[in-house]
Amino acid sequence: MEALIQDLKVKIIEQLNLQDLSPADIGDDQPLFVEGLGLDSIDALELIVMLQQHYGIKIASPEEGPKIFHSVRSIADYITAHQKVA
Amino acid sequence: MPYINSWCRIRNHRIAVNDQTVWTAEETDLAAFLSGAYRHFDIGYPKFYKMDRLSQLGFLAAELLLKDRFDKEKYPAEALGLVLANAHSSLDTDARYQQTLAGIPSPALFVYTLPNIVIGEICIRHQFKGEQAFFIFETFDIPFLNDYIDQVLESGAAQAVLGGWVDVLQEDYDVCLYLVEHQPQPGSIIHNQQNIRDIYGSLDTGS
Numbered sequence: 513m514e515a516l517i518q519d520l521k522v523k524i525i526e527q528l529n530l531q532d533l534s535p536a537d538i539g540d541d542q543p544l545f546v547e548g549l550g551l552d553s554i555d556a557l558e559l560i561v562m563l564q565q566h567y568g569i570k571i572a573s574p575e576e577g578p579k580i581f582h583s584v585r586s587i588a589d590y591i592t593a594h595q596k597v598a
Numbered sequence: 599m600p601y602i603n604s605w606c607r608i609r610n611h612r613i614a615v616n617d618q619t620v621w622t623a624e625e626t627d628l629a630a631f632l633s634g635a636y637r638h639f640d641i642g643y644p645k646f647y648k649m650d651r652l653s654q655l656g657f658l659a660a661e662l663l664l665k666d667r668f669d670k671e672k673y674p675a676e677a678l679g680l681v682l683a684n685a686h687s688s689l690d691t692d693a694r695y696q697q698t699l700a701g702i703p704s705p706a707l708f709v710y711t712l713p714n715i716v717i718g719e720i721c722i723r724h725q726f727k728g729e730q731a732f733f734i735f736e737t738f739d740i741p742f743l744n745d746y747i748d749q750v751l752e753s754g755a756a757q758a759v760l761g762g763w764v765d766v767l768q769e770d771y772d773v774c775l776y777l778v779e780h781q782p783q784p785g786s787i788i789h790n791q792q793n794i795r796d797i798y799g800s801l802d803t804g805s
Contacts, residue, residue: 528706529647531633554648557705565702 516588524584527562528555540585548583556581563587569594600751600789601782602797604667605762606659608773609801615662616785617800628769632658643723650691650710651771653719656682656764659775660720663760668777670724670758679729679756680717681747682775684765687713687734716764728756738763738774740794747778748789763798774798 521535524544528551542548545556559581563569569591571580580590607614611631613621623634632654636646641661646654664670670678688711695707709715714732721727729750735742747761762775774797778789787793 530644531647532644554706554709561702561704 513588513592516591517584520584520587520591523562523566524559527558538584541583543583544581545578559587563591567591567595600748600778600780601786602776602789602793603779603783603786604663605776605797606662606773607797607801608655608659608771612801613658613662614801617797620662628766628771645719648706649719650688650694650707650715651766652684652688652690652713652764653710653716655766655771655773656716656775657719657723659762659764659773660724660760663775663777664724668758673757675725675727677728677757678724678726679750679759680720680726681729681731681733681743681750681759681761682714682717682764683733683735683739683743684713684763685734685736685738686765686767688715690766690768720760726760729759738798740791740798744789744791744794751778751780762794 517540518535521538524530524538525533525535530549533549538549545551551559556577560571560577563571571577580586604616611622611624611626612619613635621635621638623631626634628651632651633647635658636654639658639661641658646657649657691707691710695704695711698704698707713734714730717730717732721730731746733739733742733746743761743763747759750756750759758777758779760775760777763772764775765772774794776789776794776797
């Protein structure tokens with residue numbers, strides 16, 4: 513799980529062009545949207561693309577988005593759960 | 599009579615404000631030039647990195663003209679206008695977006711597949727809420743833009759206008775932005791075709 517979290521931080525920075533940040537700047541449980549990293553709706557779409565491109569996971573239900581993308585750890589949890597199913 | 603109170607040229611690895619070179623970065627591609635300028639001017643606006651190159655160029659020029667040089671509090675936000683033009687519309691980003699269509703299209707690129715998004719980025723940063731227009735010409739149509747901005751000011755649609763040319767296609771980029779107001783400041787020049795031509799030609803001897 514820790515390796516996946518670190519990998520996710522690197523990929524999030526790359527996918528969202530967060531060039532002022534390093535992986536160490538992103539807390540595992542830090543909220544990604546609004547009061548946390550301040551990501552926006554376009555970033556959310558890019559995160560969906562990232563999951564599909566790099567982890568082969570499609571989000572079936574858009575209502576799950578806020579829960580899945582709450583933090584890096586919640587994304588890692590979702591990936592782990594769905595990769596186990598696969 | 600309107601005045602050009604400040605102007606910015608970006609071309610040939612060089613940025614000049616009011617004819618003074620403020621940044622050069624030879625031997626760099628456009629992406630490195632833009633990120634180098636962002637760091638050099640300590641802009642501190644992380645969304646810059648998410649913008650396409652047309653928006654980055656316009657944003658950078660606007661930043662140099664408006665931040666610390668322009669007292670926007672003199673005007674209501676609704677009196678601040680933007681009138682821009684270029685030759686290649688958003689083609690630079692359109693082509694990049696088209697390349698992503700082979701796989702999963704990029705939403706972040708898609709939102710920049712219109713040329714007037716650069717206007718939106720400048721408006722968000724500097725709270726311009728007045729007249730806005732973006733024109734496409736084969737070349738910088740100075741007579742048209744000069745008359746259009748004069749008319750915007752004379753009609754009262756805006757009291758200050760950031761206008762000019764912002765163009766990019768691959769590694770070719772050309773920016774000529776200027777701030778036009780009714781009241782002159784020290785160093786101002788009259789807003790007319792000849793002065794715009796002089797500003798536009800000011801980096802022609804560059805590398």
